Each structure stands twice: as C-alpha cells, then as structure tokens.
Amino acid sequence: MKDNKVQIFDTTLRDGEQVPGCKLDTTEKLIIAERLDLLGVDIIEAGFPVSSPGDFKSVEEIAKIVKNATVCGLTRAVKKDIEVAAEALKHARIPRIHTGIGTSDSHIKYKFKTSQEEVIRRGKEAVAYAKNFVDDVEFYAEDAGRTDNAFLAKVCEEVIKSGATVLNIPDTTGYCLPEEYGAKIKYLKDNVKGIENVIISCHCHNDLGLATANSIAGAINGARQIECTINGIGERAGNTALEEVVMILKQHPYLNLETDINAKLLYDTSRMVSEKMGMFVQPNKAIVGANAFAHSSGIHQDGVIKNRETYEIMDPEDVGVTESAIVLTARSGRAALAYRAKKIGYELTKVQLDSAYQSFLQYADKQKEVIDNDLHLIMKEVNKTSKIAMA
Structure with missing residues (x-):
C-alpha cells in the first residue's frame, strides 16, 4: 500500500x-x-x-x-x-x-x-x-x-x-x-x-x-x-x-x-x-445534502452565475450532482431571475427583466420559493405589455 x-x-x-x-x-x-x-x-x-x-x-x-x-x-x-x-x-x-x-x-x-x-x-x-x-x-x-x-x-x-x-x-x-x-x-x-x-x-x-x-x-x-x-x-x-x-x-x-x-x-x-x-438526509448536510450546491442569496447567485468558483469549492459533478441550483426567493436578485427564466425558455431585455422582477418580488414575498410554474405566470403577465423573445 x-x-x-x-x-x-x-x-x-x-x-x-x-x-x-x-x-x-x-x-x-x-x-x-x-x-x-x-x-x-x-x-x-x-x-x-x-x-x-x-x-x-x-x-x-x-x-x-x-x-x-x-x-x-x-x-x-x-x-x-x-x-x-x-x-x-x-x-x-x-x-x-x-x-x-x-x-x-x-x-x-x-x-x-x-x-x-x-x-x-x-x-x-x-x-x-x-x-x-x-x-x-x-x-x-x-x-x-x-x-x-x-x-x-x-x-x-x-x-x-x-x-x-x-x-x-x-x-x-x-x-x-x-x-x-x-x-x-x-x-x-x-x-x-x-x-x-x-x-x-x-x-x-x-x-x-x-x-x-x-x-x-x-x-x-x-x-x-x-x-x-x-x-x-x-x-x-x-x-x-x-x-x-x-x-x-x-x-x-x-x-x-x-x-x-x-x-x-x-x-x-x-x-x-x-x-x-428510511433515514432522512438533512438539507444542509455537507457534500450530499439537497442544499449543498444550492444558492438563494442574490449576491451569491450573481457570483456563481458569473463564475461557479466564487462560492463553490467543489464542482457538483465531482460528487455526482448534475449542476448547482439557483433557488428563487425574496433574497434573489435580477441576475438569478434572468438566469432561471432563460433556463425555461425566456430571453429578457433589461426593460422586461425590470418589469418581471417587480412581479417576481410580489410572488416571493408570499411564498418560500418561486418555482418554474410561477415564472411562466410572471412571464405571461410581462408578455402582455412587451413581447418576450424565446431563448
């Protein structure tokens, strides 16, 4: 050995x-x-x-x-x-x-x-x-x-x-x-x-x-x-x-x-x-917890979107996780909203993003997390006043 x-x-x-x-x-x-x-x-x-x-x-x-x-x-x-x-x-x-x-x-x-x-x-x-x-x-x-x-x-x-x-x-x-x-x-x-x-x-x-x-x-x-x-x-x-x-x-x-x-x-x-x-893994468990590679703070999300290594010392793929998670909450910023919107098919201009963000905050203040179904509803509202390009 x-x-x-x-x-x-x-x-x-x-x-x-x-x-x-x-x-x-x-x-x-x-x-x-x-x-x-x-x-x-x-x-x-x-x-x-x-x-x-x-x-x-x-x-x-x-x-x-x-x-x-x-x-x-x-x-x-x-x-x-x-x-x-x-x-x-x-x-x-x-x-x-x-x-x-x-x-x-x-x-x-x-x-x-x-x-x-x-x-x-x-x-x-x-x-x-x-x-x-x-x-x-x-x-x-x-x-x-x-x-x-x-x-x-x-x-x-x-x-x-x-x-x-x-x-x-x-x-x-x-x-x-x-x-x-x-x-x-x-x-x-x-x-x-x-x-x-x-x-x-x-x-x-x-x-x-x-x-x-x-x-x-x-x-x-x-x-x-x-x-x-x-x-x-x-x-x-x-x-x-x-x-x-x-x-x-x-x-x-x-x-x-x-x-x-x-x-x-x-x-x-x-x-x-x-x-x-039948033994639940706590979400904040190091390496394998559900939140180990999840980011909900706007400052952290912006950094990770620009370069993963700003807030992650490990590549999720190294332990078998497909990718980092950008979780939308009331603490999230515009960068995270644009990122998640693009993930489900919406390419937002700056004006559209500003409009979507105001609607997003209303959702986020009422619930713990804004999910993809909520984003589709938000984008539908924005689309009434400004045609959103599909990513």
Missing part, C-alpha cells in the same frame, strides 16, 4: 444500522454492500455475526458477493464471538475479524469491573485466537479517546505481539478535540514498538460534531484507515461521514493523502442508503 493511501473502512451496515429504525433485511444489505464495493471502499464491516441469526446470515451472504473489498465481522473479546464471525466470513475473498475491548478507566472500572492487566490479557487472547481463523485481525481499543495515552500504547504494543494487523483507536464518545485526537495518534506512532508494521485506524463519533475533523487530524498524524458511514449515520449523533473525509482529502491535495473512492458515486450512494434505511 502506498504511504499516502488512506483506506476507507465503511461501517454503514454495522454501526450505521444500529440507529433506531434503520434495520435492514439481508436483501437490502446485499444491495448496499454491492454499491459500497463499486464505490471503492477498502473494507466493508458487514455486521456483528454473533448478535443475531439474521446478522450472521447477512454477513455470510455479503462475504459471498463482495468482489474487491475486505469483508469484516465485529466481535467482542470472546471466543464464541470470534468463532461465529469466522464461520460467517468463511466465503469472503479477503476476510477480517474485528475484535477488541474497552481500555478507558471508565470502561475498566464500571463496565468490566476489572484491572488494566486483565484488559490487556483479554485483548491479547482475543487477537491470538482470531489469528487461528484469519490473517487480518483488527483490534479496537474501545473508548481510546478517553484512555490514558501511556496505557493505550501498552495495550497496542501487546496486541501487535499477538498478531494484530490493524489498531482501531476509537473516539467512542466523540469527546476529543481534533488537536487532542491527532496528538494521541502521533503519540502511538512515536511510542509503540512495532507500530510501523500495522495500520492505525480512526473510528470517531459525532457527539460534539467533531467526527470528521478528528478523523482528518488522525490521518494527518499517521493513521491510514478511517472508519466511516454513508451520510454519517450511526450510534447517537452518528459516525464520521464517508463523503466528507473523501472530499476533504480530495480538495486539499497539499495533505498528500488520497483514497480509492469513486467520488462521482457519492450522491447516488447517499440517496440509496437514505432510501433503504
């Missing part, structure tokens, strides 16, 4: 599906898995096989159809979990078992009621046992974001000795600041023996709206895998959004980091997942 390649680990079908009301059946999961493979994700976390017979079946069927990506199954640091995951993954071209345990003081004291030494022992045993079934074993240190760095480094060093190939450093509660999370990744790079032989992975949650920023900070500091979901869906406030990290790396080439994602499929994939899961 190239030094600047960031692997995209998609957990839409595991962490994403944990959202209340977003349950998928096996057929729906297979459709999404095929799309993720086509999209170019490197790893598909297909589910948590021991959690239910249905999830086992889904992981098993996904393992059969995925042609390019690694197929991954999640487990706890429990032998039965690992055995069941291995069975579900037996048909995968490239299988991975993802196992681990909580490492923060909170998890050790309250969740496991045990000691740091016992957590290390269980982590090592889980990784070693998983290596009996697959070559590729990812270890997650749950709540690593709130884990003391020195102890986290010790855990990582020990599981590397047991055969871990990937170290997942989750900000499970979304608590870290980007500088703090980036520094944690750098600390591990500088202080863990054998770290150069494994991939460090970021799995960041969005409780404070920092999941994407933290993941990027992790990659800048040496992580080479980002765990994310389509539309940023996931537990509580969600996970790192795949479309966001992909486009950040694409739009900032000076970072010298890249992915293998086919960005032109991002918008369509977002819509597919939204439809299958």
Whole structure:
C-alpha cells in the first residue's frame, strides 16, 4: 500500500444500522454492500455475526458477493464471538475479524469491573485466537479517546505481539478535540514498538460534531484507515461521514493523502442508503445534502452565475450532482431571475427583466420559493405589455 493511501473502512451496515429504525433485511444489505464495493471502499464491516441469526446470515451472504473489498465481522473479546464471525466470513475473498475491548478507566472500572492487566490479557487472547481463523485481525481499543495515552500504547504494543494487523483507536464518545485526537495518534506512532508494521485506524463519533475533523487530524498524524458511514449515520449523533473525509482529502491535495473512492458515486450512494434505511438526509448536510450546491442569496447567485468558483469549492459533478441550483426567493436578485427564466425558455431585455422582477418580488414575498410554474405566470403577465423573445 502506498504511504499516502488512506483506506476507507465503511461501517454503514454495522454501526450505521444500529440507529433506531434503520434495520435492514439481508436483501437490502446485499444491495448496499454491492454499491459500497463499486464505490471503492477498502473494507466493508458487514455486521456483528454473533448478535443475531439474521446478522450472521447477512454477513455470510455479503462475504459471498463482495468482489474487491475486505469483508469484516465485529466481535467482542470472546471466543464464541470470534468463532461465529469466522464461520460467517468463511466465503469472503479477503476476510477480517474485528475484535477488541474497552481500555478507558471508565470502561475498566464500571463496565468490566476489572484491572488494566486483565484488559490487556483479554485483548491479547482475543487477537491470538482470531489469528487461528484469519490473517487480518483488527483490534479496537474501545473508548481510546478517553484512555490514558501511556496505557493505550501498552495495550497496542501487546496486541501487535499477538498478531494484530490493524489498531482501531476509537473516539467512542466523540469527546476529543481534533488537536487532542491527532496528538494521541502521533503519540502511538512515536511510542509503540512495532507500530510501523500495522495500520492505525480512526473510528470517531459525532457527539460534539467533531467526527470528521478528528478523523482528518488522525490521518494527518499517521493513521491510514478511517472508519466511516454513508451520510454519517450511526450510534447517537452518528459516525464520521464517508463523503466528507473523501472530499476533504480530495480538495486539499497539499495533505498528500488520497483514497480509492469513486467520488462521482457519492450522491447516488447517499440517496440509496437514505432510501433503504428510511433515514432522512438533512438539507444542509455537507457534500450530499439537497442544499449543498444550492444558492438563494442574490449576491451569491450573481457570483456563481458569473463564475461557479466564487462560492463553490467543489464542482457538483465531482460528487455526482448534475449542476448547482439557483433557488428563487425574496433574497434573489435580477441576475438569478434572468438566469432561471432563460433556463425555461425566456430571453429578457433589461426593460422586461425590470418589469418581471417587480412581479417576481410580489410572488416571493408570499411564498418560500418561486418555482418554474410561477415564472411562466410572471412571464405571461410581462408578455402582455412587451413581447418576450424565446431563448
């Protein structure tokens, strides 16, 4: 793998599906898995096989159809979990078992009621046992974001000795600041023996709206895998959004980091997942929201019409959106009205535009948006006094 390649680990079908009301059946999961493979994700976390017979079946069927990506199954640091995951993954071209345990003081004291030494022992045993079934074993240190760095480094060093190939450093509660999370990744790079032989992975949650920023900070500091979901869906406030990290790396080439994602499929994939899961994408969602490339302010509209780059840092076509949207509202100016009128076939002179604009404002003050049907009515009124040329 190239030094600047960031692997995209998609957990839409595991962490994403944990959202209340977003349950998928096996057929729906297979459709999404095929799309993720086509999209170019490197790893598909297909589910948590021991959690239910249905999830086992889904992981098993996904393992059969995925042609390019690694197929991954999640487990706890429990032998039965690992055995069941291995069975579900037996048909995968490239299988991975993802196992681990909580490492923060909170998890050790309250969740496991045990000691740091016992957590290390269980982590090592889980990784070693998983290596009996697959070559590729990812270890997650749950709540690593709130884990003391020195102890986290010790855990990582020990599981590397047991055969871990990937170290997942989750900000499970979304608590870290980007500088703090980036520094944690750098600390591990500088202080863990054998770290150069494994991939460090970021799995960041969005409780404070920092999941994407933290993941990027992790990659800048040496992580080479980002765990994310389509539309940023996931537990509580969600996970790192795949479309966001992909486009950040694409739009900032000076970072010298890249992915293998086919960005032109991002918008369509977002819509597919939204439809299958019944999970509405907020209009102002970055990259794939309905308003991501929509302009309603007259000043912005005039700038975009003259040159798209005045208010857009991305070409909509790069993410699969056909074009920018000029939305007519009471805040729109003459340039936007002329632009939209021309789109539906009307070529206005300056006098006609001035007349149409006054009528347009009356419509715009009464409703949230002026649509094409309204424009036809406006042009019909203007045409009574001045013959409008058709564009």
